[in-house]
Amino acid sequence: MxxxxxxxxxxxxxxxxxxxxxxxxxxxTVPIEFRCPISLELMKDPVTLSTGITYDRDSIEKWIEAGNFTCPLTNQVLRSLEPIPNHVIRKNIQDWCVENRSHGIERIPTPRVPATSMEVSDILSKIDVARKKQDGKGCRDLVAKIKSLAKESERNKRCIVSNGTGGVLSQAFQAFSMASSFDENDDVLEEILSALTIMFPLDVEAKGFLGSASAMQCLIWFLSSGDLSRRRNAVLGLKQLVSSSSDLPRKVNELSETEGAIEALFKLIKDPICPSSTKAALLIIYHTITSSSTKEKQVRKLVNSGIISLLLETSVDAERSICEKALGVLDGICDSEEGRQMACDNALSMPVLVKKILRVSDLATEFSVSVLWKLCKNGDMENHRSVVLEALQVGAFQKLLLLLQVGCGEKTKEKVSEVLKMLNLHRNRIECVDPMDNFKDLKRPF
Structure with a gap:
């Protein structure tokens, strides 16, 4: 019984x-034929492999992406890695959901058919044809289609990127930027650049096209425009170029020698659009003042524009990555006499630098110590004494001693030891205070 x-x-x-x-x-209970053999859950997008076994798309794609090329149930080698939608089972599942809606079962919506390698390759071929014909409108429509597919799902984006879309779009950007005036191809260039940001990071070939003289000129032109999305996309594109070690000096020189480029980057930090554009602008400026053949000229231009105050104000409450980059730029600026003098004259310098030691990250600590070291060694005896006394007043001596106890890199340790010796000579002349007190009455213009 x-x-x-x-x-x-x-x-x-x-x-x-x-x-x-x-x-x-x-x-x-969900019928067994409606369950995915991997997740054992109700299938939302049933697909069938070359072995004839049906799985939920999300589960089987994760299986294949993990490097498996066999059917999980039969262990047979897959003849094709492109699963085929099983419309019959999907329809049966939807009917079953409708029949049982009174029990809280919701109907599974018909899924969008994901992009295939064949579909992406076909669109890219048409973009190549439009590029060769200089058909701006046709190319723009095709790029918009690629962008729309990429935004539908991560799966689509991976498929699009893996088929070399970055290289094709970069080559198209280069071709349309070679017109006598950027205005002629304004719309298509903007659409291509917008789609390219989805493909980042770019491979070497794509960076080669995007780093051509005409393409860089167009990026800088966008960077100086009033449109926020153009400026954001342009600075992210330029970041791709300077992030590559190959041919970095040439790209940085071209950028720094272009009229209005440095001013446009400065504006992105002063009036931020988003964190990613701020980080990109700081990184590009860092490479400009450390790798450019005209770095002295660029530093002078930045110092005169008020970069020191902007970097210090940005560092006060910024997120870790932005703070690191701002301190890195400040460190590069302080390699120049003008930069050091301007930093010494700024009331925020010592409180911010001391506060950031051991508070943000190892990199931020290294940059803070480096700037502190450069400022304490700066100028004549009177300036030196003034800087050292200010550093003592905000608690630099105690902070640096703690850093030695915690541990740091050899170069940083050497600088810490040297600064401590300078500070120790004047310790009896001033009463040290908690560095946090220096921020109590600080009026922030940001």
Whole structure:
């Protein structure tokens, strides 16, 4: 009798029939043919492999992306890694959901068909043809289609990127930027650049096209425009170029020698659009003042524009990555005499630098110590004494001693030891205070 009852329950479960639990509540079991063999959950997007076994798309794609090329259920080698949508099972699942909606089962919506390698390759071929014909409108429409597909899902984006879309779009950007006036291809260039940001990071070939003279000129032109999205996309594109070690000096020189480029980057920090554009602008400026053949000229331009105050104000409450980059730029600026003098004259310099030691990250600490070291060694005896006394007043001596105890890199340790020796000579001349007190009455213009 017990065996007979158990068999009835098992048969009912297989058929998805309703059973009542001990409290009299209805339990609804999902039919086994509607469950994914991997997740054992109701399939939302059933797809069939070359072995004839059906899985939920999300589960089987994760299986394949993990490096497996066999069917999980049969262990047979897959003849194709492109799963085929199983419309029959999907329709049956949807019908079952509708039949049981009174039990809280929601109908699974018909999923969008994901992009395939063949579909992406076809669009890219058409973009190449439009590029060669200089068909701006046709190219813009095709790029918009690629962008729309990429935004639909991460799966689509991976498929698009893996088919070399970055290189094709970069080459198209280069081709349309070679017109006598950027205004002629304004719309298509903007659409290509917008789509390219989805493809980042770019490979070497794509960076080669985007780093051409005409393409860089166009990026800088966008950077100086009033449109926020153009400026954001342009600075992210330029960041791709300067992030590559190959041919960095040439790209940085071209950028720094272009009229209005440095001013546009400064404006992105002063009037931020988003964190990513601020980080990109800081990184590009850092490379400009450390790798450019005209770095002295660029530093002078930045100092005169008020970069020191801006960097210090940005560092006060910025997130870790922005703070690191701002302190890195400040460190590069302080390699120049003008930069050091301007930093010494700024009331925020010592409080911010001391506060950031051991508070943000190892990199921020290294930059803070480096700037502190440069400022303490700066100028004549009177300036030196003034800077050292200010550093003592905000608690630099105690902070640097703590840093030695905690531990740091050899170069940083050497600078810390040297600064401590300078500070120690004047310790009896001033009473040290908590560096946090220096921020109590600080009026922030940001």
């Amino acid at each position: 017990m065996i007979s009852s158990w068999r009835r329950r098992r048969a009912a479960k297989r058929q998805g029939k309703q059973q009542r639990n001990g409290n009299g509540e209805i339990e609804l």
